[in-house]
Amino acid sequence: MAVTVKVMRRPEPGRSSYLRAALRGMGLTFKHLVNPNKVTLEYPEEQPDLSPRWRGTHRMEVHADGRPKCVACGLCPTVCPANCIRLVGGEDDQGNRYPVVYEVDEFRCIFCGMCQEVCPVEAIHVGVHFENAEYTRSRFVYDLDRLMDQQHPTTRLWDPSDRKSE
Amino acid sequence: MNGLSSGVFLVSSSLKVVAAFSVLIVAVAYATLAERRLSAWIQDRMGPNRVGPFGLLQPIADGIKNVLKEETLPGSASKLFFVLGPMLSIIPALVTFAVIPFAAPLPTPWGTIPMIVADVPVGILYVLALSSLSVYGLVLGGWASNNKYAFLGGLRASAQMVSYEVALGLSLVAILMLAGNVTLTEVIFRQQHLQMWFVFPLSLAFVLFVISAFAETNRLPFDMPEAESELITGYHTEYSSMKFSMFFIAEYAHLITASALMATLFLGGWDVPFWSGDDAFYRDGQWIMGFDAGGAPVLADPAWWKSLLTFAMFALKTGFFVLVFIWVRWTLPRFRYDQVMQLGWKVMLPAALAYLMLIGGAILVLDEIGLAFGPAYGLALTAVSLVATGIFVFWLDRGRIIGGASRPARRAPPPKAPDSRPAGEARLPAASGAGALTP
Numbered sequence: 001m002a003v004t005v006k007v008m009r010r011p012e013p014g015r016s017s018y019l020r021a022a023l024r025g026m027g028l029t030f031k032h033l034v035n036p037n038k039v040t041l042e043y044p045e046e047q048p049d050l051s052p053r054w055r056g057t058h059r060m061e062v063h064a065d066g067r068p069k070c071v072a073c074g075l076c077p078t079v080c081p082a083n084c085i086r087l088v089g090g091e092d093d094q095g096n097r098y099p100v101v102y103e104v105d106e107f108r109c110i111f112c113g114m115c116q117e118v119c120p121v122e123a124i125h126v127g128v129h130f131e132n133a134e135y136t137r138s139r140f141v142y143d144l145d146r147l148m149d150q151q152h153p154t155t156r157l158w159d160p161s162d163r164k165s166e
Numbered sequence: 167m168n169g170l171s172s173g174v175f176l177v178s179s180s181l182k183v184v185a186a187f188s189v190l191i192v193a194v195a196y197a198t199l200a201e202r203r204l205s206a207w208i209q210d211r212m213g214p215n216r217v218g219p220f221g222l223l224q225p226i227a228d229g230i231k232n233v234l235k236e237e238t239l240p241g242s243a244s245k246l247f248f249v250l251g252p253m254l255s256i257i258p259a260l261v262t263f264a265v266i267p268f269a270a271p272l273p274t275p276w277g278t279i280p281m282i283v284a285d286v287p288v289g290i291l292y293v294l295a296l297s298s299l300s301v302y303g304l305v306l307g308g309w310a311s312n313n314k315y316a317f318l319g320g321l322r323a324s325a326q327m328v329s330y331e332v333a334l335g336l337s338l339v340a341i342l343m344l345a346g347n348v349t350l351t352e353v354i355f356r357q358q359h360l361q362m363w364f365v366f367p368l369s370l371a372f373v374l375f376v377i378s379a380f381a382e383t384n385r386l387p388f389d390m391p392e393a394e395s396e397l398i399t400g401y402h403t404e405y406s407s408m409k410f411s412m413f414f415i416a417e418y419a420h421l422i423t424a425s426a427l428m429a430t431l432f433l434g435g436w437d438v439p440f441w442s443g444d445d446a447f448y449r450d451g452q453w454i455m456g457f458d459a460g461g462a463p464v465l466a467d468p469a470w471w472k473s474l475l476t477f478a479m480f481a482l483k484t485g486f487f488v489l490v491f492i493w494v495r496w497t498l499p500r501f502r503y504d505q506v507m508q509l510g511w512k513v514m515l516p517a518a519l520a521y522l523m524l525i526g527g528a529i530l531v532l533d534e535i536g537l538a539f540g541p542a543y544g545l546a547l548t549a550v551s552l553v554a555t556g557i558f559v560f561w562l563d564r565g566r567i568i569g570g571a572s573r574p575a576r577r578a579p580p581p582k583a584p585d586s587r588p589a590g591e592a593r594l595p596a597a598s599g600a601g602a603l604t605p
Contacts, residue, residue, distance in 0.1 A: 038206075
């Protein structure tokens, strides 16, 4: 196959004008200079619009009485491709299973959202949230209490019948 | 000493030095802010607006940051010259401002004090001397860093500055011919006397001066010495902390001084347009505002509010040029190095020389006719200059000067055979490729 090259149509040197082009450029920049519609988002005051399917840090749903919804089935640590969920299950007097330890290492997490998809009781969710700054690395391992305290909205799962999430 | 006693002269001069220096430094700080805000607006951004109201304290934050940064000294740098570089670059930039008059004379109980730091008799020559001196800072800094990029930046700085100083100097000669003197106070007075700013009767000199001033201050499109994409940051690649900051301050001080100089030489300095009440010039022991019909001097009437108003005018004109400098920087791309040299030696120099002959001849003719130095004189020169500027622009236009890399000697050869390929595409390595590919 022969190589094809796109030839840019540029005026010959004798027919182009640096002067006029420069003046046109000045006019263009001046138009932008006085244009009041700037693209800057003044972040802490203005928040960016996040997609409802944005996958951020995790959140654990709780029952009305404050217990976590998690039943310690062990599906999420199993499905997790980054191996970032540590779950130790326990059983209470009535035989209900509950998580004794539930930790998510947000540094290892790749935010695939499979834990949320796989959860049979809709307990663990990834959230529509991105402000995660901390002062120490250890604070990025979220324990159960921390996960239950999160208040941010949770991610809406992708619905194959509604491909554009409308 | 303008009729002042030596004590008053000493005190007033010291005060003016302090005042002019502080105002200049503050102006430099805010020029950096203006640059950042304007560049942001041009790019549809906001720019720094967090530190203080409208970001007005940003220069202070920048200054603190620069002072607190680590000072580095490259291991194989020549220490003496490395330290000397920034100093040599900043001092001429700040000192040049001394000869620029910034307001009408201020009346005080101790005499009328001229609003200029040093009214040296050599005026413009002093400006030229110091602006040539400032290149040493760049060259020394670039060479002493022992870094190939810095070295190339320094070399470029020297070549560029030397080339454009020629055109700069020649465009100034036209002003000197019209002003008949080299002091800047006299240049302003002559503009008031002509009742016309020199930008009109000497329009081509103005164009040449502006272009050379861009090159002399190393601003885009002539920022060869620090071309970021080619030389990292050129001559100040190895500098950090306050030494870098000094280069930076020097650059902006140059910018402001060049703007003030353009305002003084071509826009009448502190002159308020369409009003001759502010005119004041020291001649033969008295402040005069002009000459009456018989040629007798008319005494000037300095007042503090006139000084204030004229200072505002001066600041306005200077600020206008600063804005133009910034505006151009964020519009135009950088010239290639050979184009810079081509423009300097093949366009600016001959144009300045030819214009000098023309305007010199015109002045000679006008003087021979016996036309008085006044509006009619100015209009006659304006007509001559407009024609010259028109010819210059026509010559510069059409890309004869700033062309592409490969210049085809003739028109591109006509296509050899009608082919079925879509337009705008050529085949490589087909025989027709070479001709079609030449831009």
